[in-house]
């Protein structure tokens with residue numbers, strides 16, 4: 001297929017695809033590391049990494065070699081077969097935390113579905129309990145399948161899809177008392193992101209995270225942690241929950257797991273994992289030899305290159321420079337927050353024009369909930385690229401009159 005103009009692609013897409021996406025005015029022709037090139041060969045710095053997916057950069061050469069080699073050896077045979085690639089991956093994943101058993105699937109939503117199913121079945125079949133309800137937090141994002149949409153609890157994503165599966169109750173973010181007040185004999189688990197991503201990057205405070213764990217232990221609930229976006233070294237630790245010294249019963253992950261090949265996983269303690277017995281949960285594609293081999297290499301590289309330390313160091317420096325901009329230009333930036341290289345810059349006003357001006361200057365990022373510039377760069381990004389972004393942001397924000405901000 002030859003490359004056409006963006007307008008022609010747009011027209012073609014309208015005639016061929018379900019209209020589910022509001023696209024950026026950008027079509028990537030190719031990518032390398034933290035660089036993207038559009039159809040006209042224009043270069044962009046990618047600060048989004050396919051939404052926290054290509055954490056080792058685009059078209060990583062070491063991964064390309066593994067991919068090519070595995071593609072000629074074994075791609076897929078289904079989960080009716082033993083596959084050593086899955087074991088190599090499980091070993092690497094489980095070595096990173098207290099979790100003892102893994103299950104592989106194909107996406108974040110699917111990982112969360114597996115987490116929800118495992119929690120419910122553990123209560124019924126191991127604990128002999130009727131508890132099934134899962135408490136989730138306001139602002140959560142857990143996926144787009146019917147159950148994960150119910151867990152997500154955002155009306156704007158649920159419109160027209162009812163009835164959704166029962167058994168999810170949403171509680172305000174940051175309020176331990178409200179969480180405890182919502183616990184009833186029907187409650188089976190609390191499910192949460194340690195750093196909310198989609199809602200505009202909201203890290204939990206250590207007290208809040210530990211308080212949630214303590215509530216779970218006190219009331220005999222399972223703690224389910226969604227690390228789909230925050231996991232895989234992004235926040236400066238392999239998993240974000242490790243900042244808080246807590247031990248979830250089940251952890252879900254996906255986005256960066258195979259650096260762009262679709263893959264999800266859950267990891268659980270042996271105690272909880274025993275609730276899954278043969279035939280009780282399955283997927284045709286999950287953990288194929290190809291994606292497992294690639295994910296193994298992803299984890300080997302992250303460990304070898306100490307990308308947790310790098311994410312922590314670059315994230316701190318980046319946030320501190322962004323806060324300097326906030327100080328130099330009062331009234332523009334409400335807050336800079338994040339953990340490692342999972343960063344949100346909340347503007348004091350709706351940010352579409354700022355976002356568009358940054359894209360125009362060659363920086364790709366996401367605007368969350370109107371006002372938050374969401375930054376999820378590759379963990380391998382050059383610090384110079386982050387500094388160039390800070391300069392561009394300062395330039396763009398300087399052009400916004402402070403009075404205009406106060407009026408918003």
Ligand SMILES: *Cc1c(COP(=O)(O)O)cnc(C)c1O
Pocket residue numbers: 107108109110112141142143144193197198226227228229230254255
């Ligand atoms: C992206 C995301 C999901 C959903 O993952 P998909 O692969 O899109 O299904 C779930 N939870 C969190 C925290 C996410 O960021």
